[in-house]
Amino acid sequence: MSKVFGVEYPIRFSHCDPAGQVYFPRFFDLLHDAMEDWFNIGLQERFSDLLMRQQLGTPTVGTQCDFLSPARFGDVLAIELSILRLGNSSIELLFNASIEGRACLKCRHTICMFSKETLKSVPIPEALRARMRDYVVSAE
Amino acid sequence: MSKVFGVEYPIRFSHCDPAGQVYFPRFFDLLHDAMEDWFNIGLQERFSDLLMRQQLGTPTVGTQCDFLSPARFGDVLAIELSILRLGNSSIELLFNASIEGRACLKCRHTICMFSKETLKSVPIPEALRARMRDYVVSAE
Amino acid sequence: MSKVFGVEYPIRFSHCDPAGQVYFPRFFDLLHDAMEDWFNIGLQERFSDLLMRQQLGTPTVGTQCDFLSPARFGDVLAIELSILRLGNSSIELLFNASIEGRACLKCRHTICMFSKETLKSVPIPEALRARMRDYVVSAE
Amino acid sequence: MSKVFGVEYPIRFSHCDPAGQVYFPRFFDLLHDAMEDWFNIGLQERFSDLLMRQQLGTPTVGTQCDFLSPARFGDVLAIELSILRLGNSSIELLFNASIEGRACLKCRHTICMFSKETLKSVPIPEALRARMRDYVVSAE
Numbered sequence: 001m002s003k004v005f006g007v008e009y010p011i012r013f014s015h016c017d018p019a020g021q022v023y024f025p026r027f028f029d030l031l032h033d034a035m036e037d038w039f040n041i042g043l044q045e046r047f048s049d050l051l052m053r054q055q056l057g058t059p060t061v062g063t064q065c066d067f068l069s070p071a072r073f074g075d076v077l078a079i080e081l082s083i084l085r086l087g088n089s090s091i092e093l094l095f096n097a098s099i100e101g102r103a104c105l106k107c108r109h110t111i112c113m114f115s116k117e118t119l120k121s122v123p124i125p126e127a128l129r130a131r132m133r134d135y136v137v138s139a140e
Numbered sequence: 141m142s143k144v145f146g147v148e149y150p151i152r153f154s155h156c157d158p159a160g161q162v163y164f165p166r167f168f169d170l171l172h173d174a175m176e177d178w179f180n181i182g183l184q185e186r187f188s189d190l191l192m193r194q195q196l197g198t199p200t201v202g203t204q205c206d207f208l209s210p211a212r213f214g215d216v217l218a219i220e221l222s223i224l225r226l227g228n229s230s231i232e233l234l235f236n237a238s239i240e241g242r243a244c245l246k247c248r249h250t251i252c253m254f255s256k257e258t259l260k261s262v263p264i265p266e267a268l269r270a271r272m273r274d275y276v277v278s279a280e
Numbered sequence: 281m282s283k284v285f286g287v288e289y290p291i292r293f294s295h296c297d298p299a300g301q302v303y304f305p306r307f308f309d310l311l312h313d314a315m316e317d318w319f320n321i322g323l324q325e326r327f328s329d330l331l332m333r334q335q336l337g338t339p340t341v342g343t344q345c346d347f348l349s350p351a352r353f354g355d356v357l358a359i360e361l362s363i364l365r366l367g368n369s370s371i372e373l374l375f376n377a378s379i380e381g382r383a384c385l386k387c388r389h390t391i392c393m394f395s396k397e398t399l400k401s402v403p404i405p406e407a408l409r410a411r412m413r414d415y416v417v418s419a420e
Numbered sequence: 421m422s423k424v425f426g427v428e429y430p431i432r433f434s435h436c437d438p439a440g441q442v443y444f445p446r447f448f449d450l451l452h453d454a455m456e457d458w459f460n461i462g463l464q465e466r467f468s469d470l471l472m473r474q475q476l477g478t479p480t481v482g483t484q485c486d487f488l489s490p491a492r493f494g495d496v497l498a499i500e501l502s503i504l505r506l507g508n509s510s511i512e513l514l515f516n517a518s519i520e521g522r523a524c525l526k527c528r529h530t531i532c533m534f535s536k537e538t539l540k541s542v543p544i545p546e547a548l549r550a551r552m553r554d555y556v557v558s559a560e
Contacts (some may be wrong), residue, residue: 013176013187013437014169014445018331018493019396020192020438024340025308029154032305036153047153048214051298052160060304064344073438074188116299157293158300158353158471159536164480165294165452168445191438200444204484213298256439293456293467294449300472309434316433327433328494332440354468 003134005042005081007034011071021070027105028063031095034079035111042081043131055116056125061090065107075099083136086129089113089121094137143274145182145221147174151211161210167245168203171235174219175251182221183271195256196265201230205247215239223276226269229253229261234277283414285322285361287314291351301350307385308343311375314359315391322361323411335396336405341370345387355379363416366409369393369401374417423554425462425501427454431491441490447525448483451515454499455531462501463551475536476545481510485527495519503556506549509533509541514557 009030017023035058039047050056071077078098085092095107115122124132149170157163175198179187190196211217218238225232235247255262264272289310297303315338319327330336351357358378365372375387395402404412429450437443455478459467470476491497498518505512515527535542544552 010176012173013191014172014443016438017433018436018438018440019337019339021339023434024343025305025312025434028305028308032154033152036150046214048212051153052213057299059299059301059350060347062344062346063304064342066342067340070339072188073192074186153297154303154305156298158296158298159477159479160298161479163294164483165445165448168448172445197439199439199441199490200487202484202486203444204482206482207480210479290456292453293471294452312434313432316430326494328492331433332493352468353472354466 002082002136002138003042005034005038005135006078007037007081008076008078009033011073011075011077013073015071016073021072024067027065027067027071027097030077030079030097031107031109034081034095035093038081038135042135043128045128045131051116056122057114057116058111059114061110061112063107063109065105065109067105068103069099071097071099071104077104081135083132084108086124086132086136088123091124091132142222142276142278143182145174145178145275146218147177148216148218149173151213151215151217153213155211156213161212164207167205167207167211167237170217170219170237171247171249174221174235175233178221178275182275183268185268185271191256196262197254197256198251199254201250201252203247203249205245205249207245208243209239211237211239211244217244221275223272224248226264226272226276228263231264231272282362282416282418283322285314285318285415286358287317288356288358289313291353291355291357293353295351296353301352304347307345307347307351307377310357310359310377311387311389314361314375315373318361318415322415323408325408325411331396336402337394337396338391339394341390341392343387343389345385345389347385348383349379351377351379351384357384361415363412364388366404366412366416367392368403371404371412422502422556422558423462425454425458425555426498427457428496428498429453431493431495431497433493435491436493441492444487447485447487447491447517450497450517451499451527451529454501454515455513458501458555462555463548465548465551471536476542477534477536478531479534481530481532483527483529485525485529487525488523489519491517491519491524497524501555503552504528506544506552506556507532508543511544511552 015026036047080096090112093109097104155166176187220236230252233249237244295306316327360376370392373389377384435442435446456467500516510532513529517524
């Protein structure tokens with residue numbers, strides 16, 4: 001049985017465009033925040049240490065996002081994160097975001113583990129990988 | 141005895157610049173978030189309703205900010221908000237932000253209550269004003 | 281023979297993350313800027329008038345982006361925009377961005393024409409549609 | 421006779437809030453962009469090289485900004501930059517921004533020259549300082 005990591009964020013004034021709705025690039029900020037919290041809380045690995053001390057980065061390789069319904073100023077966005085594919089150095093994440101049960105967006109998002117020293121992708125550290133395994137979606 | 145509203149926010153990857161520190165305009169996003177939370181929680185007035193339903197805005201008239209020490213990715217920023225001057229339609233806020241007790245910034249920030257219909261400043265609604273009074277700093 | 285709309289933007293300090301590279305959500309800001317300039321310059325339709333006067337919006341339906349190589353502070357990003365599919369109310373755009381000839385990202389991005397009054401999608405106004413037709417990629 | 425550095429930027433969709441006006445922290449992004457262009461064009465010193473190669477930063481010490489009138493989506497913001505005070509390592513800048521001659525904001529903004537290696541403020545390099553001198557406002 002796989003785990004899903006969930007967080008809730010308020011939609012802020014700063015996220016919204018002249019139509020009073022979330023301007024789509026701000027959704028990606030919110031998805032990144034959810035990923036940071038997943039590392040910090042779900043995986044018990046401080047994301048800032050990973051980058052600033054271990055000199056590992058997690059650049060985005062690609063993203064595919066369907067925007068299903070708008071989010072408005074004052075809404076609370078619930079984001080769920082799981083793993084679709086856990087590769088050697090790459091991780092395909094699945095984000096589902098909703099507002100009071102209404103689907104808001106669905107995003108498949110691939111990052112990779114990257115050494116800021118060698119400027120090359122590197123295998124996910126084994127201890128971290130073991131904790132990630134719990135979040136891999138089983139047999140879709 | 142005056143009240144102080146306090147919140148804590150994590151410093152996110154998205155706040156930080158190539159030096160690994162908060163890029164100063166992002167501090168203003170965080171101060172605005174604190175003000176939203178003050179309305180929502182401290183004043184028990186949904187900030188989004190104020191803007192979207194009551195058609196009142198709170199444009200910034202002026203801001204004066206001293207940046208005292210850097211905030212870095214992974215830090216937790218504690219923000220305290222109080223009122224320096226409660227005018228008829230304008231409010232001068234005082235923000236003090238710190239990281240583990242170290243002062244990070246101090247900001248005097250003036251907003252005014254504004255009608256989105258008449259496009260003019262309007263008196264702060266009396267019920268809201270009464271709740272704001274608790275946060276006025278007494279005799280500095 | 282189809283037209284391609286091209287713009288160049290400097291990579292700003294504000295776009296870059298603690299690794300000194302463009303933080304991926306900022307790329308979407310840059311792609312949106314390119315789309316605005318395409319409306320303003322390429323299509324000779326003021327994008328701000330479309331939204332603020334004609335009460336038409338262009339919400340994003342979906343986006344699919346491959347990040348091929350990093351962009352760094354001080355680089356100049358060249359963005360090319362064309363149309364993959366011109367529907368009744370939806371438009372699938374293709375963005376290719378590069379730095380001195382090196383491919384940086386490729387994005388398929390679908391927007392739709394939307395009435396802010398009826399809150400429904402509407403056909404692209406015919407005069408605008410005629411000008412868009414020049415940018416449709418011919419026989420891939 | 422002192423020089424004034426001027427730039428013009430379009431107000432973008434991404435700068436604007438649910439009231440259709442520039443959200444005030446975005447003005448600081450625009451002022452920083454103007455400062456970058458001043459270094460690059462006015463001072464003939466690539467700002468990105470200063471930071472990434474010479475390991476010098478220009479952190480903001482303080483800012484004081486009066487917002488005089490709103491800027492709206494589709495406006496063109498004209499920013500003028502000059503120097504109020506050229507210290508040993510600190511520089512007090514004056515920004516005046518306007519839209520078609522209407523004053524939009526006035527900002528006094530102090531940065532300092534900072535070594536990313538020693539993490540201390542350092543004197544402004546003499547060649548750069550000589551070029552900055554032209555922009556010092558004479559006897560106000």
